[in-house]
Amino acid sequence: GVSKPCVHSLSTLLDTPTLSVHLVDVKSETTAHLLLHSLCWSSSSCKVLLHFVNQSGMKTSVSAMEGESLLEVVINKNLQIDGFGACEGTLACSTCHLIFEDGVYEKMEPMADEEMDMLDLAYGLTKLSRLGCQVTVERWMDGMTVRVPQEVKDRREKPEAEI
Amino acid sequence: LQVVMQLFLTVCWLLPYSLATCGLFSRRLSSASGPGPKVCIVGGGPAGFYTAQHLLKARDDMVVDVYERLPVPFGLVRFGVAPDHPEVKNVINTFTQTAQHERCYFYGNVNVGTDVSVEELRKAYHAVVLSYGAEANRSMRVSGEGLAGVFSARDFVGWYNGLPSNKELQPHLNCETVVILGQGNVALDVARILLSPLDLLKKTDITQHALDTLAASRVRRVLIVGRRGPLQIACTIKEVREMINLPDTAADMLPADFESISEALKDLPRPRKRLTELMMKTVKTESGQHKANKSWGFRFLRSPLEVLPGPDGKRVAGIRLAVNKLEGSGEDAKAVPTGQTEDLECGMVISSIGYKSLPIDPCVPFDPRSAIVPNNMGRVKDTAGLYCSGWVKRGPTGVIATTMNDSFDTARMLLKDMDSGMLNLSVNKPGGQEITALLKERGVRAVSFPEWEKINLEEVRRGTAVGKPREKFLDVKDMLAVAWS
Numbered sequence: 001g002v003s004k005p006c007v008h009s010l011s012t013l014l015d016t017p018t019l020s021v022h023l024v025d026v027k028s029e030t031t032a033h034l035l036l037h038s039l040c041w042s043s044s045s046c047k048v049l050l051h052f053v054n055q056s057g058m059k060t061s062v063s064a065m066e067g068e069s070l071l072e073v074v075i076n077k078n079l080q081i082d083g084f085g086a087c088e089g090t091l092a093c094s095t096c097h098l099i100f101e102d103g104v105y106e107k108m109e110p111m112a113d114e115e116m117d118m119l120d121l122a123y124g125l126t127k128l129s130r131l132g133c134q135v136t137v138e139r140w141m142d143g144m145t146v147r148v149p150q151e152v153k154d155r156r157e158k159p160e161a162e163i
Numbered sequence: 164l165q166v167v168m169q170l171f172l173t174v175c176w177l178l179p180y181s182l183a184t185c186g187l188f189s190r191r192l193s194s195a196s197g198p199g200p201k202v203c204i205v206g207g208g209p210a211g212f213y214t215a216q217h218l219l220k221a222r223d224d225m226v227v228d229v230y231e232r233l234p235v236p237f238g239l240v241r242f243g244v245a246p247d248h249p250e251v252k253n254v255i256n257t258f259t260q261t262a263q264h265e266r267c268y269f270y271g272n273v274n275v276g277t278d279v280s281v282e283e284l285r286k287a288y289h290a291v292v293l294s295y296g297a298e299a300n301r302s303m304r305v306s307g308e309g310l311a312g313v314f315s316a317r318d319f320v321g322w323y324n325g326l327p328s329n330k331e332l333q334p335h336l337n338c339e340t341v342v343i344l345g346q347g348n349v350a351l352d353v354a355r356i357l358l359s360p361l362d363l364l365k366k367t368d369i370t371q372h373a374l375d376t377l378a379a380s381r382v383r384r385v386l387i388v389g390r391r392g393p394l395q396i397a398c399t400i401k402e403v404r405e406m407i408n409l410p411d412t413a414a415d416m417l418p419a420d421f422e423s424i425s426e427a428l429k430d431l432p433r434p435r436k437r438l439t440e441l442m443m444k445t446v447k448t449e450s451g452q453h454k455a456n457k458s459w460g461f462r463f464l465r466s467p468l469e470v471l472p473g474p475d476g477k478r479v480a481g482i483r484l485a486v487n488k489l490e491g492s493g494e495d496a497k498a499v500p501t502g503q504t505e506d507l508e509c510g511m512v513i514s515s516i517g518y519k520s521l522p523i524d525p526c527v528p529f530d531p532r533s534a535i536v537p538n539n540m541g542r543v544k545d546t547a548g549l550y551c552s553g554w555v556k557r558g559p560t561g562v563i564a565t566t567m568n569d570s571f572d573t574a575r576m577l578l579k580d581m582d583s584g585m586l587n588l589s590v591n592k593p594g595g596q597e598i599t600a601l602l603k604e605r606g607v608r609a610v611s612f613p614e615w616e617k618i619n620l621e622e623v624r625r626g627t628a629v630g631k632p633r634e635k636f637l638d639v640k641d642m643l644a645v646a647w648s
Contacts, residue, residue: 082217083213083216083567083568086253086564086567087251087253087254087563088253088256090250090253091250092248092251093254093562093563094562094564113404114401114404116437117399117400117401117404117437118401120399120400120437120438121399121562122564123568125433125434
């Protein structure tokens, strides 16, 4: 009974701030945290621990809310992944591409055709790839690690003498 | 001693704070003239803004100026992205944040190459990034290309999207069949706009003159022609799915085109495999259904030979196509003419065989064959301090994420050159101040970002009045009048 209203009110709260890539609506985030503390303090069900490995291999751990999308987690927690979520979660690009762990991927909700259409255009597509805007944080995901595709930028780089 | 210590500590504690405040103030007032690297970007489209975004984020002493020929920013996000794809235009929010950054300046209405030269920019800035895109189109090079009713997709898209230079296009949609040459996403955008129900388009930011023309359209059939086969098609699956889902419009494919490819299917990479499967599924489910009033279809293995005139000799009445066969397989398969030809009747031909960059300035290297600025990972060949990103760097292909990554790459390369000393930052550069003075001398007035925001507000206001997200200004003159009102 505790987790249900928590999920609902939090997701509405987190949906309202403008999903801008650089600015996090501080006020709403603070309110969300207060709400989290008042409703879920005794129950751990609302908080889910997630580990993000960014492009350069650096790991950040955050506690996410059940019901948030992974795109929202990245934005709200200010994870500074360059260019993440360019179309702001409207299934019009593939910039929120994330790679999951083997055991986790199979347990997630199946992909809609539209998600796979966009994912097919993603850099470094793998069999464990999903779009962060389409994955909702669930309780069972506690402790999972998601990876942002590594930069592949240097693979074509030629020695400087050539230019 | 204790008092002295305390005083000392207080001063120490206050000093950085007051310095920081002063720094913030002075930066706000004269950010274009202080020390620190100054970079200028030529072209205010996605490549320009993504490059600027990365540069501003990486160094907090970096000043980035963006020059744009038109008074309005965002390039092909405004003038290329289809009006019924508003989600893609969400990237404008991030570009706007970049433009509003305290170390970023937007100079619209400045034509680099005529108002100011690239040489002058190179003198005023530590580095110049060319990201001016691909403004021309590849031509079919066949006879009859100049007939009335033959358009380039680039002009047609510019017309319905309100590009000032295309406002007089006046395509007459008084024919039944339109042939589009080329099978990329632009071709599918054009096909979709031609066949979409007017009620859907009315709610988009498509220009009013396009809406009026489409309201009177007699077009019922659009054929999308490609020189190679289904396995080489250039469009992406989302756009094909949108065609399949068009209301009152049936897919008119030729089952024979797909007969021999099921064998190759299993070895394809996932994106190509899913796209092919979707087309094959459409061939199966749609054949025999003729209830819809409109239709679209792919025609494969055909190259244009000649646009055929009607009895008056002035207007297009059809197109003669060479029938091709494939040599080799997969992505690299080549189309080779068989010697056979085929004529298609149509009242309009739209060539959508690609965009093309143009040289900007004699001092900038340009490869006319591939129509790009020759570069190595964004560093322009043989020209220190000059960089490029986006279509002018890699050619006119890819989706917005491709341009984003490619622009970040160029920015990284530029930052690396600053760190390594390849770009000399020890000399102070005047940046935008010097260019502004030059422009003033030449009677050129730039449009600032706040002035664009005035245009934006007015466009949105005009749109709201007719139930659209915006009604664009089609005239540079009108844009400037609002900007400077």
